[in-house]
Amino acid sequence: MAETADGDEADLDAFLEKFRGAQRYEGALSPTNWEQEFDQIPMFMKKAPSEIDPKQNPDLACLQSIIFDEEQTLEGNYRSALNDAIAARKLKPNHLKAITRGALCHLELKHFLEAMTWCEEGLRIDPKEKTLLETRTKADRLKRTEERDLRKAKLQEKREQSQKDALLKAIKDRNIKLSPASSKEDTAVSEGFAEMSLDGLGPESAVNAKVCLDENASLTWPVLFLYPEHGQTDFISAFHEGSRFIDHLTVMFEELPPWDVERKYLPSELELYFEDEERAEIYQIDTETTLLKALQHQRYFVKAGTPTFLVLVKLAPFSKNYFFGKKVHQLK
Template sequence: MNPKNVKALFRSAKALFALELFPEAVDCCEHALLNDPDNQPVKDELAKIKAEFERREKIRIAKELREQKIREKKLLIEGALEKRGIRSAATPGFKPDHPHEIQLDQELDQLTVPTFFLYPEHNESDLIQAFNEQDTIGEQLAEIFYEAAPWDPEHKYQPETVQTYFETEDQGGNIGLMKVGLNVKFLTVLTHKKYVLRDGLARFIVVPKEDTQWKKDWLAKYGK
C-alpha cells in the first residue's frame, strides 16, 4: 500500500467533487479504498459524494420529465389547433402576465382558452381562465355580467345591451373588426379565416349597443 497514493487520490476526489465531477470523484475514492479499505475519511468522502450525486440526479431526472411533459403538451395543443384549423401566432418576446394556458380535455376533445373580455369605454377587462370552445359568447357574457361590475354600478352592461367584437387579421397583418352574435360558439370565432389566436390568448371587445359619440370615435379607429 502506498499512503501517498491514497492521499493523492483523496485530494483528487475532493477537488473533483468541488468541480461537480461526481463519477470521477467516486472513482478516485474507490481506487483509494482498494489500497486502504479501512480509511474512514475516504469512506466518509465517498458517502458524501454519492449522496450529493444521487440528489443531483433526482433533480435532473425530475427536470427532464417536466420538460418532456411540457413538450408533449405543446405538441398536443398544436395538434388540436391544427385539427380545427385555428390560426395561431406568437409575438416575439411576449411574456404573459397570467399563469393560464390553453388546455385540451382529451376525453371530450374540447379546448379551453384563456380569454380577455375588454371594455374600452371604461378601460377595464375580465380574464376568463378557461373559455370552453363549445360555449357561446352569450353564455360567457351572462356569467360575467350576472352581477354589476364595480365600474358599472348602474348595471348597463348586460348581454342584451352590449355589442361584442373580435379583431381580425388578414395575411398582410391588417387589423379589422368583426361583430359576433350572442349565439355564436367560441369555436366558430376561433376557426374564422381572419381570426388569429395570438400568444395563446383570445380577446373580445365589448361596447354598448347604444350609439354614442364615444362609440363612433372608437369605431373610427378601425375604419368603421
C-alpha cells in the first residue's frame, strides 16, 4: 500500500510540474506579464482599441460586428414600430397608445420635430399624459441642441472658407504660382491652395504642415531641403517668407550632420537650386535671398504646397556629375 501511495504522489507531482515549467497549459497567462495579457481579453478590457485588427483580435472584432448588427437591428425595430403606429392611426386616428409609441420611435430615430408633432396631437386628446409631456420636452431640447450644433458647424465652415480665401488672395497677390499639374481649372487651384498639406510626405514633422497667413498678413511656408548627394532631407515647418535661406542654413549646419563625414557642408560653401520639371531645367538661387523672392521667380511653381530646394556643395565632384547633361541656369 505504501508503494502505491508513493507512486500516486509522484504522479501528482509530475502532473503539477507541467504547469510550473515550460509545459504550462495552452493559453496560460504569463507569470510576469499577466496583467497586460489580462487587459487584452475582450471581456476584461478597460478600454477598447481605436482600431481593431481582425487578425490580431478576432474575438474583439467578432464582438464589434455583433454590436453593430444589434445597433442596426435596433434602428430597424424602431422603424418597424413606427410603421405599426402609423398603420394603427389610420384605423383609429385618436389611438393614444399608438400616438405615444410613434412619438417615442420618432425620438429614438432623431426625428425631433416629428416627435414633437406627435406629442402635440396626443396631448390634445389627453393634456396630462406624462409620457407625451416628457417626450415633447426631451425632443424640444434635443432639437434645439441639434440646431445649435448645426449653426456652429456652418459658422466654423464659413470662418475656415474666409481664411482660405484670404490665403489664396495673399498668394495670388504675390505672384506665386502653383504647379500646373495641380491647377487644371480655377476651382482646382482654389482647392489646391486650400488643401495644401504634407500628409504622407515622409518626415513625421511634415504631417499637417501648411502654408499660413499670420496676423501681420505675412506668409509662412513648409519648406523641404533635399541633399541628393547623401539622400537626406531637412524640413522647416514654418519658413517665414521674409527670411533668408542663409539664415536657416547657418542654424541647420551649426553642427555638421553625422552623414557629412567629409565635413564639407559649411553654410558658406553651399549652393541652392530648384528644378523646373516642365522644362527639365535647373535654376540656382542666391542663398542671401528671401523665400518670397525665390517663390516669385518666373519659373518657380509651388508643388503640393511645399516649396522644395536642392542643396549642393560648391565645386564638389558630385555636383558636377549631378548637373551633367542638364541645363543649369547659374547665378551671374
